[in-house]
Amino acid sequence: MFCNRILIVDDESGIREVLKELLERKGYQVLAVANGEDALELMKNVLPQVVILDYLMPGMDGLETLSRIKKEYPEVLVAILTGAGSEYIAVKAMKLGADDYICKPIERDRLYLIVGELVEKFKQSLVWVNHEYEYPLADDIVRKYEFLRKVYSTDKPNIYKICKYFNFFRQDFYILNKKFKQNGIIGIIDKSVNQIEEELGTGEELGINPAKLNSVANEENAEKEESNKRRIYKISDFINRNDPVQMRLEMIREAATTPNPNITMICRKYHVTREAFYQNYRRFEKFGVLGLIDRKRGRPSLNGQKD
Secondary structure (H helix, E strand, C coil), rough: CCCCEEEEECCCHHHHHHHHHHHHCCCEEEEECCCHHHHHHHHHCCCEEEEEEEECCCCCCCCHHHHHHHHCCCCCCECCCCCCCCCHHHHHHHHEEEEEEECCCCCCHHHHHHHHHHHHHHHHHHCCCCCCCCCCCCCCCHHHHHHHHHHHCCCCCHHHHHHHHHHHCCCHHHHHHHHHHHHHHHCCCCCCCHHHHHHHCCCCCCCHHHHHHHHCCCCCHHHHHCCCCCCCCCCHHHCCCCHHHHHHHHHHHHHHHHCCHHHHHHHHCCCCCCCHHHHHHHHHHHHHHHCCEECCCCCCCCCCCCC
16 A cells, blocks of 8 residues: 655654654554654655654754755655744745644644645645545555556656655566566456456456457547657556456546546547446445456466466
């Protein structure tokens, strides 16, 4: 799943310990350092989603640290920690790029509210989800898919940084990318085809016809390919219109990541009926990506043989 990692930067050990304990109760992975210099050094290797940053610290103060974080890691969200009655400091910090603020003494419920909102905002910055349709970013297969898709859909991607956002190592990208290129969605599932069959049963096929999809030009991808001929990674290389499982996932992804999805238009784009769309969606809700695999014998196994 996503890292859900929080970094606390405060020179007071008592504050660090209290915040760490409270946030760990909620399942966050929490790192803590005493100053801005150590925070920036740590972030070279470990990227948090959210930084809780004390305003008043010796050496590099909170505002300078904030400025450095936002310059080097603009996607990371920062909540400034200020003393009671010093809201003007919070306003100043937010003008410099802070995303929220927390006042001392710390109120547990407000801490949870702010951190929860910022973690969600971080994830949404990578993959915006409308919540009208389920698209669980915490699902391991979805996370792997979005990780690979982010590389292919980013102009001049920094693979090392994207790995840190999704809590992968750089080598993971090359391994997953190779498996995906060889076997599509099934390649990034940590289960054998036989295990998938046992979970899903047999006897049902889902409605996407690759032949129809191939007959329709993808103008958006064509434009990207034309304007980025020198790129190593192109979304047009990532989208395999011959893979019905990937196209089913792309169909549901489009419904989930479009602010006001028009399901009728989406169905036309993917050449399915509304009934087929909702059949796919219901199975996705129940089984995740595994539910988008045809439940029939004889699918290619990972080594290219038949089951």
